[in-house]
Amino acid sequence: MTQALIPPGTPETPQLMELRREVRDFLVAERDSGRFTPGVDSWITGWDPDFSQRLADRGWVGMTIPTAYEGHGRTFVERFVVTEELIAVxxxxxxxxxxxxxxxxxxxxxxxxxQKQYFLPRIAAGECFFAIGMSEPDSGSDLASVRTKARQVDGGWKVNGTKVWTSGAHASEAFFVLARTSPLDPAHRHAGLSQFIVDLGSDGVQVRPIISMTGQHHFNEVHLDDVFVPDARVLGDIGGGWHQVTSELSYERSGPERFLCTFPLFREQARYAASHPERRADPDLGRAFSRLRGLHHMSRAVNAAVERGENADTAAAVVKVLGTTFEGDLIEEVHMSDAVGEGNPLLDAGLLQRPGFTLRGGTNEVLLGVIARGLGLR
Structure with a gap:
């Protein structure tokens, strides 16, 4: 069953190892020069356009965008190596x-x-930032229940509704909005959904901050009041939104950010064990390392499958469930150990961010259903 569920991966070639070393050297220099402070959950909380620009200048943003659109034409596996190093540090x-x-x-x-000519070169240059408009108030992970509606008007569509947990919407140029373009048919709940590229500076768009317990602002509620979206900003086919969204979720659920965003804490735990001989045989540390290695190989395999154009939805859901569960367990283990002292900013941030790990990108309970259906068990 495991072989059927997890696609084959790809080996770490000398070229990939050299790329990994290059990224590590860059990150060490950036950190040591004080250009950034390592954080937990940095792919959500670490908003730094200047850092993104420095990555883009090195060709590490838009890596898989073809050169025809001013990207770098590199492989998904090469991008995986770069993103893994970024998240781990x-x-x-x-x-x-x-x-x-x-x-x-x-x-x-x-x-x-x-759309490709307009957006892709600027994404690759680190100049165009996006958010995602899927979740809605009171809808949880049930995307088929979205109440945002789009009605056709002359030259485009008028969109009305509210999206929530839209990370970075307050500082992004645009976001993908999933909206209902046909009345809900209870027998076919996934039909009649479409996606739109909405300019966040449009008339009728209100971005309302959601402040976290840490005092940080990265989540938002976005209210759409009769927002006009021209036909040129429909993404894909009208009525094809469900298929498009589920394909996006493979990218969202399977990446290294689903198991490595607490890695700075694991590093602290390993350093503590290295300096305390009595802790070197710590079974918690050994289990954590084994889980990390397994998740690395699984995530890498899903990444390779996406590059081959294969359907990896079920495998991506497995990575997300196992990865985010591991992240929460790691925080608990570090918290209960002596690896870091009270008031450690990484641990404090991890404890506060932990509840969101198994929620965003689809709750683990919902994803277990996705996995069961993918295995033919439901």
Whole structure:
């Protein structure tokens, strides 16, 4: 069953190892010069456009965007190596993350030529940031229940509704909005949904901050009041929104950010064990390392499957469930150990961020249903 569920991966070639070393050297220099402070959950909380720009200058944003659209034409596996190193060190990558991870692949797959020409070069240059408008108040992870509606008007569509937990919407140029374009049919709940590229500066758009317990502002509620979206900004086919969204979720659920965003804490735990001989045989540390290695190989395999154009939805859901569960367990283990002292900023941030790990990108309870259906168990 495991072989059927998890696709084959790819080996770490000398070229990939050299790329990994190059990224590590860059990150060490950036950190040691004080250009960033490592953080937990940095792909959500670490908004630093200048850092994203420095990555783009090195060709590490828009890596998989073809050169025809001023990207770098590199492989998904090469991008995986770069993103894994960025997340593991806790680099502030939130500004470009959604645009690079989700928006660019979706535009390449479903976008018009005009949309590709307009957005992709600026994403690759680290100049265009995106957010995602899927979740809604009171809808949880049930995307088929969205109440945002789009009605056709002369030259485009008028969109009305509210999206929530839209990370970075307050500082992004645009976001993908999932809206209902046909009345809900209870027998076919996934039909009648479409996606739109909404300019966040449009008339009728209100971005309301959601402040976290840490005092940080990265989540938002976005209210859409009769927002006009021209026909040229429909993403893909009208009525094809469900298929498009589920393909996006493979990118969102399977990446290294689903198991490495607490890695700075694991590093502290390992350093503590190295300096305390009595802790070197700590079974918790050994289990954590084994889980990390397994998740690395699984995530890498899903990444390779996406590059081959294979359906990896079920495998991506497995990575997300196992990865975010591991992240929460790691925080608890570090908290209960002596690896870091009271008031450690990484641990404090991890404890506060932990509840969101198994919620965003689909709750683990919902994803277990996705996995069961993918295995033919439901």
């Amino acid at each position: 806790g680099a502030p990558v939130a500004a470009h993350w959604v645009a690079d991870r989700q928006a660019a692949p979706s535009l390449l797959r479903f976008g018009t030529e005009e």
